[in-house]
Amino acid sequence: MGSHRIAVMPGDGIGKETIREAMKVLRAAERNAKGAFKLETTELDWNSDYFVKHGRMMPEDGIQVLRGYDAILFGAVGDARVPEHVSVAQTILAMRRGLDQWANIRPARLLAGAPCPLKDKQPGQIDFVVVRENTEGEYADVGGNLFAGTPNEVAVQSAVFTRRGTERILRYGFELCRKRKKQGVGRGKLTSVSKQNAQRHSQVFWHKVFEEVRKDYPDIESGFLYIDAACMDLVRKPEAFDVIVSSNLFGDILTDVAGVVVGGLGIAPSANLNPDKAAPSMFEPVHGSAPDIAGKNLANPLAAVMAGAMMLDFLGEDAAARTMSKAVESVLADPKAPKTKDFGGNASTSEVGDEIAARLG
Ligand code: NAI
Ligand code: MG
Numbered sequence: 001m002g003s004h005r006i007a008v009m010p011g012d013g014i015g016k017e018t019i020r021e022a023m024k025v026l027r028a029a030e031r032n033a034k035g036a037f038k039l040e041t042t043e044l045d046w047n048s049d050y051f052v053k054h055g056r057m058m059p060e061d062g063i064q065v066l067r068g069y070d071a072i073l074f075g076a077v078g079d080a081r082v083p084e085h086v087s088v089a090q091t092i093l094a095m096r097r098g099l100d101q102w103a104n105i106r107p108a109r110l111l112a113g114a115p116c117p118l119k120d121k122q123p124g125q126i127d128f129v130v131v132r133e134n135t136e137g138e139y140a141d142v143g144g145n146l147f148a149g150t151p152n153e154v155a156v157q158s159a160v161f162t163r164r165g166t167e168r169i170l171r172y173g174f175e176l177c178r179k180r181k182k183q184g185v186g187r188g189k190l191t192s193v194s195k196q197n198a199q200r201h202s203q204v205f206w207h208k209v210f211e212e213v214r215k216d217y218p219d220i221e222s223g224f225l226y227i228d229a230a231c232m233d234l235v236r237k238p239e240a241f242d243v244i245v246s247s248n249l250f251g252d253i254l255t256d257v258a259g260v261v262v263g264g265l266g267i268a269p270s271a272n273l274n275p276d277k278a279a280p281s282m283f284e285p286v287h288g289s290a291p292d293i294a295g296k297n298l299a300n301p302l303a304a305v306m307a308g309a310m311m312l313d314f315l316g317e318d319a320a321a322r323t324m325s326k327a328v329e330s331v332l333a334d335p336k337a338p339k340t341k342d343f344g345g346n347a348s349t350s351e352v353g354d355e356i357a358a359r360l361g
Contacts, residue, residue, distance in 0.1 A: 002037040004315050007069040007280070011047045011091070013289025014299035014349075015075020021301035021353030022073065022308040028357035029312065029324045037317050042069070048079030048087060057082070057090035063098035071311050072282040075304065078289035092272075092284075096134050099279035101272035102165065103172050104134040105310070106255045106286070108238070113332035114263030115343060118235065121261075123333075127185060128241035130258050131176060132251025133169040134272055136160045137202075139248040161202045161247070166209045172275060173245035174217040181220075186242040190217075192224040193246035193254060206247060231257050238262075259286055266300030266342045267332075269307035271314065283311040297348040300340040302328055305356060327359040 010019040023041070030039055044065075046058040057077065059065065066072060072095065077087040095101060110116055110126035140160035147153050173190055180186030192210040196203040207224065214222045225233065227250045233240060234257045246254060259268040268286040285303030293299055305328055313321035331337045331352065338352050339345025 002316065004037060004039055004071065004317075005069045006039055006041045006311070007066055007072045008041050008043045009046055009072060009091075010043070010075040011077040011289065012049075012079045012087075013076060013291055013294035014287070015047075015077065015285075015289055017294070017297060017299050017349045018285055018287075018301045018304035019073060019075040021349055021356075022304035024353045025305045025324060025327070025356050025360065026308045026312070028327075028360035029308075029320045032323060032360045033317070033320045037315075037320065046091065047077060048082045051079075051082045051087070051090075057087055058094070063094060066095065066099065067279055069280045071280050071315060073308060073311060074282050074284040076285065076287060076289045078291070080291070092282075095282050096272050099274055099282070100135065100276075101274050101279075101282055102133065102135045103169060103271075103273040103275055104132040104251060104255075105176075105271040105273060106130045106132070106258060106268065107310075108258040108262045108268075110262045111267070111329055111332050113334075113339075113343070114267055116261065116263065118238070118261055121238070126238045126262055128238065128258070129176065129180070129186075129243050130251060130255050131169065131173040131243060131245045132255060133165060133246070133248050134251075135248075136162060136165045137248035138250075139252075159199075159202045159247075159249075161205050163209065166206055167213060168275075170210055170213045170245055171216075173243050174213060174220055174222070177220050177243040178217070180242065188220050189242040190214075190220050190222040191230070191241060191244045192222065193227050193230045193244055193250050194224055195227050195250070197226065202247075210245075227253065230254060234258055234261060255286070264342070265303060266340065267302045267306065269303050269310055271307070271310045273314065281311075281314055283307040283314075297350060298341060299349050300342050301349050301353050302332070302343075305353070323360065327356045330359055331355050 010016040107129045112123035138159040143157035177190045181188035194203045196207040265287040270286050272282040309321045309324040338347030
């Protein structure tokens with residue numbers, strides 16, 4: 001029996017409510033698997049309350065502590081008492097860089113019952129994955145300011161593209177594309193999203209590495225789109241995509257568009273992977289702490305539950321992960337099943353979680 005050590009970090013606001021439901025469903029999936037695996041969880045109270053007490057979001061050795069786990073299930077951070085750039089930098093960004101979670105994976109699949117803002121799109125028609133470089137590129141923390149507060153004020157922000165970082169994310173995308181094709185979910189089509197016509201250093205480099213790597217994958221149909229055209233096509237014809245690979249900033253932009261076309265924040269999960277498994281990977285709903293609805297048991301837990309399913313899949317429990325996603329799909333597709341307000345219902349966060357758990361038996 002496989003045993004997995006999970007660090008559970010609900011964070012702030014609705015992170016606490018949606019992770020509670022994700023854990024409820026994960027426990028049901030564990031029972032459903034009848035001893036095939038075991039989840040050993042530790043809840044960490046590293047959030048804005050912790051910051052108010054200790055002046056930081058995590059203990060000084062937080063990243064070191066997290067290394068002792070197989071995976072991290074994270075909710076969201078964000079609280080009026082802590083500057084936003086501080087809460088995100090000291091948690092999400094610290095984990096991504098500190099644990100070398102270099103691949104950010106965001107699946108976008110239109111499920112029956114999910115609100116789609118595009119007309120005439122059928123469930124199952126949209127099914128693609130965005131693979132975003134997660135540790136360098138435009139979000140590398142390199143730059144500076146000069147002459148602050150004077151008319152000569154200057155800000156410089158540099159993008160950092162390494163061969164190692166660029167090549168590994170492109171290869172990851174091609175491998176994922178192959179896997180999806182083999183599983184019969186994808187068509188074996190990869191789109192590199194870049195902007196080499198305007199950024200002639202970093203993006204020309206990205207495109208050059210893409211041209212090199214694609215030679216190793218003759219079985220995959222690959223091409224590129226400029227970031228602006230890609231955003232347009234994600235709205236115009238999202239069904240044309242299978243696997244998209246892009247740099248940190250472009251991936252950030254693409255995933256918001258991708259998320260909304262398949263139902264929005266209520267259902268969008270994300271994985272921050274260390275594919276080498278040299279350190280734990282982190283799984284999270286895309287949404288933030290949503291102060292406007294926090295503490296009211298109104299948040300949609302589906303995104304956090306789907307993040308939990310991605311975690312099981314990465315831990316090698318792919319059968320349990322599939323069972324868990326199927327339970328979500330069956331609740332979503334059932335017009336009589338409870339739904340939260342954002343999905344047209346009037347159920348609470350916990351009622352939706354209970355229903356999914358119940359369907360897992
Ligand atoms: P948000 O994702 O928290 O909320 C945006 C809007 O979507 C709100 O109206 C909210 O009520 C709604 N919403 C989000 N998740 C929902 C769910 N599961 N069910 C139903 N409705 C949902 O983003 P916002 O408002 O820009 O940021 C709030 C705080 O969260 C800020 O402090 C921000 O820095 C932080 N944040 C943290 C993130 C993270 O921890 N990964 C990501 C995004 C924002
Ligand atoms: Mg974003």
